[in-house]
Amino acid sequence: MKKLRKPFPVLQQYTYLNTAASGLLSEKVMEFRQDHDLDFLISGSILKDKQGELLTGVRETVGEFFKCAPNRVALTPNFSYGFNTFLEGLNKSKKVLLLSGDYPSITWAVSSREFEICYAEIDENLEQHIAASMEKEHPDVFAFSIVQYISGIKLSIDFLKNLKQKFPETLFVADGTQYCGTEIFDFDDSGLDVLICSTYKWLNAGYGNAFILFNESVQGKIAPKAVGFNSLQGKYKAHEGNFIGKFEPGHLDTLSFGSLKTALGLLKDVGMELVQERIATLSKRAKQEFLAMELLGDMVVKRDQHSSIFNIKGDTQLYNFLKSENIICSQRGDGIRIAFHYFNTEEELDYLLKTLREYEKT
Incomplete structure (x- = not known):
């Protein structure tokens, strides 16, 4: 212990x-951060020249850890940036199912736009409420936290997987911030279409880094509008219009994302x-x-x-x-x-x- x-x-x-x-x-993450900034101090743009290699390694580490191909992993500064970019890629005529009282970064982002919104109540019968709302409303998107930030109520991955099989046309978009790092998670086997996670909580990766995992089928269903020079930079973003590049328009912070890679390494060592x-x-x-x-x-x-x-x-x-x-x-x-x-x-x-x-x- x-x-x-x-x-x-x-x-x-x-x-x-x-x-x-x-x-x-952790001491391991702190040591990486000290070494990184020392390299920046003494090498300047020489460190930047290695940025693509480092970020490719982060993407591959995240993909391996959560069972998602690295070309379907986007790196983003935080949950809200990634989720808002996702929402901007949706047609405003879409209907979105939310959980009443869910994390404000979900509910506020959706309600600030022109979507039609319906709700399922969070209580001891949460799963029944979600299933009933899906049957009644047939939403285009179901956006939710896997674990509720106030009560700790948790949706099982098996429940979500079975629900997705019944409603394959609905996009399941999950906030994994209070979940990822607490148990073994296989994204490709989860039934989720999108998972977004800030990593400063259970992954112990510090602030300024998050990731998005995408199912293969998502690309044709949303059209993100963000774009920048960094959208085309790196092993997995080599062509114009690249999907994950739309979530990474600007330079990414190698200090923050290197911290994520190091933190995942510590969890891997622990098991x-x-x-x-x-x-x-x-x-x-x-x-x-x-x-x-x-x-x-x-x-x-x-x-x-x-x-x-x-x-x-x-x-x-x-x-x-x-x-x-x-x-x-x-x-x-x-x-x-x-x-x-x-x-x-x-x-x-x-x-x-x-x-x-x-x-x-x-």
């Missing part, structure tokens, strides 16, 4: 249960089987303990499957008490959001529970 925690110095100071807000910087197992084990026990303490809302209590994000009942006073005990978490919605990653421990969960019980006595 010490080996898993050693790359993240923050864990020596705090009980860090806040990956859902921001992932940690996603171990990551998935540790997160699942911690989350299962945490849910049982939170249930016993009556800290969870009904819509989470009544669901069998859940992510590693929990929103427990609590106010600002409790939040400040947890902070005073060096427990790092976030206030979200009406409660306090707790999130467990693979480097968290049973002992940290015990400490959280002990602290919560002490607060109850005050």
Whole structure:
């Protein structure tokens, strides 16, 4: 366990249960960033000449990690940039299905345009609501988070895959920001058409980098308008009008994207089987303990499957008490959001529970 925690110095100071807000910087990523900027300092444009090779390596690493051919991987600064570029490529007559209360970067981006919008409610029966909305509305696009950022409610990939088979003409566009890095994920086998992910959370890759994965069939269904000289640069963007190039019109930051490649390398070294197992084990026990303490809302209590994000009942006073005990978490919605990653421990969960019980006595 010490080996898993050693790359993240923050864990020596705090009980860090806040990956859902921001992932940690690892020593491995920091070392890459220091070396990169030193190279830039002493070599200037010579480093830029290597940009294509580095970014090609990033694209290939992302594709290998998430099972998507590298010529269907686009690199983008963040989720919102990629999602807005996608939406600009859609005809404004399209109907879009959203989840009510989903992440604002999804709902605001869609509602700020002229699309017809329909909604499915987020509660313990989320899947039934989605299926019913699909049957009734027959949307052209279904845009959603795989894991909800406030409640931690999670849609299973099997559910999404089966739903896609029933509605093959609907474009399934997923936000993987609160999902990717928590379990093994095979994009090409998921049924999703597009997945966009900012990587500063569960992938621990820092800020300024994200990626988009595309199904082969998407290219003929949207027409992105963004274009720039960088749209034609690189091994996988060699011809004019290249699809992924429309999502990469300007120069990409080799510091940020090199950080992503390095962070994925660390996860590969740890092993996603171990990551998935540790997160699942911690989350299962945490849910049982939170249930016993009556800290969870009904819509989470009544669901069998859940992510590693929990929103427990609590106010600002409790939040400040947890902070005073060096427990790092976030206030979200009406409660306090707790999130467990693979480097968290049973002992940290015990400490959280002990602290919560002490607060109850005050």
